[in-house]
Amino acid sequence: MLIRFLFYISIAHILVGCVSIPLSSKYKEPVERPANLEEYYSKGKSFGIYTEKVISTNDKVNQLELRVASQYGEILIDYFDHESKSDDLILVFPLLGGKPIVSTHFAKYFSDHGIDAAIIRRNDDFKNPANFDRIEEMLRESVVRDRIALDFFEQKYQKKNFGGFGVSRGAINLAMSAGVDPRLKYSFIAMGASDLPLIFKHSNEGRIKKYVKQVMDQKSISKSEFYAFLEERVKTDPKAVAKHIDAKNTLMLLCVFDETVPYEYGRRLRKAIGNPRTIFLLSNHYTVVAFTQIFSLIPPGRDGGLFPFNYIELESLEFFRKSFNQEKPVWGLLPFKIIRLPFDLVGYALEKIF
Secondary structure (H helix, E strand, O other), X not given: OHHHHHHHHHHHXXXXXXXXXXXXXXXXXXXXXXXXXXXXXXXXXXXXXXXXEEEEEOOOEEEEEEEEEEOOOOEEEEEEEEOOOOOEEEEEEOOOOOOOHHHHHHHHHHHHOOOOEEEEOOOOHHHOHHHHHHHHHHHHHXXXXXXXXXHHHHHHXXXXXXXXXXXXXXXXXXXXXXXXXXXXXXXXXXXXXXXXXXXXXXXXXXXXXXXXXXXXXXXXXXXXXXXXXXXXXXXOOHHHHHHHOOHHHEEEEXXXXXXXXXXXXXXXXXXXXXXOEEEEEOOOOOHHHXXXXXXEOEOOEOOOOOEOOOHHHHHHXXXXXXXXXXXXXXXXXXXXXXHHHHHXXXXXXXXXXX
């Protein structure tokens, strides 16, 4: 009885909780990157020596831990590498802090479905209030380290086609790196946003509020001084570089009740990119788990199940398969497309009107 109830609730949730709006018909092409962008995010000597450590292996996939030396410190990468080689690679961008549950889940999902994936790990420097004065330096170096990782995979693994997948803070990082480096061509941006100072100011995330208070206490500054510092110092921000991302090669996902990465600033990011195809979910930053199988409740576990549905996994898989010209349909997405069709038609009409 409980399983049946949850099944019907989840069907109803999908019926009324999801709509897709296509790429703007007015979109032409991305803004050309200026020469000074390359200079500001220069990779220097790029990477040096590196090591490979096998974490796990099976008949199809090797999970490797890569340690890549660079002048910006060691770059630690989790790499899911198939025995059958391809030109394609998805970089999965981690969330802010905590255990890498989400990034690992999606990297493994893409790998299990035949696409190589890699996670460039982040350190905790960004979360330390003592490093507040270095915030732009840390943001810039994060983008540079992503670019060095692209160099590494090009030269050592002969990768040619790069996609990026990011959720929340990972989506913001993806928007910055894809805006700077044209090699990161295909972007699935979930719950990302633009204008970092305003995200700090208006997010309801407890960890962000705690960080702001800690900085204020340590630096003996007011809230207005905190935000003025961000406005003055932060240059590495999606609002500065997202216009260089090709909207034709982008799929966004926004939660209309999101107050953690506020929905308003997600819409700003969408507009900056050029209004790419976007999926809108009637969800907030945390209830979005009802659209993914990061945790499978029925049956319990993390290896798939009946509830919740793996909607985000299927959408992102189809996006990357089409981007990489892989002739493998994602049949699991078909029921969602059929159920969603009336709402998508409304979304299509709204895009044409406005």
